[in-house]
Amino acid sequence: MVTAKFDDILTAFEFTSFGGLDEVEAYLSLERGTVHYSTDAEHGDPEEVPDELETGPYLTLPRKNDLDLGADLVMRFAVERLPGDVEAIVGFFRHRGAYGKFKGLLERKGKLQEWFDYEEAAKESSLREWCAENGVELV
Structure with a gap:
């Protein structure tokens, strides 16, 4: 079980659910409990995304409609x-x-x-x- 800050998860949830920003995904590191964002290349990169995002122990955070x-x-x-x-x-x-x-x-x-x-x-x-x-x- 990973421990994470609810405020971090809530912020990521609100950001990815805001106004149809389908190009933004938020992930929770199952090792560190930290939140990371990934975007389409044409929309910029809000932060450095770990290399192992696609293969490592990460959980995609839900969006509003999920x-x-x-x-x-x-x-x-x-x-x-x-x-x-x-x-x-x-x-x-x-x-x-x-x-x-x-x-x-x-x-x-x-x-x-x-x-x-x-x-x-x-x-x-x-x-x-x-x-x-x-x-x-x-x-």
């Missing part, structure tokens, strides 16, 4: 907290700009902060669960 924290989370929130608006929210996610429309609805209903808190709690809980399932002890 942990069902995208539209699935929105729908769970809607069912739990906005049952009368579920149909409208489902409709938002059939078209572009869904998150903007969803957040506009939340703002009108006075539930935007409630959504942010819900999303943050789900993200932390899911990431901690993923770490436990993958033998990563958090400090």
Whole structure:
């Protein structure tokens, strides 16, 4: 079992999940508990990547959608907290700009902060669960 800082894993998770940065991957060293990033060559290199990244003892960190924290989370929130608006929210996610429309609805209903808190709690809980399932002890 490797020991790693939760803050480092959370930062890497947020960075790789931000705005569709599919060219960025984050890896956890299973020997040192350190986080490393890898990018497509055309997008630059945020740090020195170890040579053994592809072959050594590294675990690829998940992204938002790997942990069902995208539209699935929105729908769970809607069912739990906005049952009368579920149909409208489902409709938002059939078209572009869904998150903007969803957040506009939340703002009108006075539930935007409630959504942010819900999303943050789900993200932390899911990431901690993923770490436990993958033998990563958090400090």
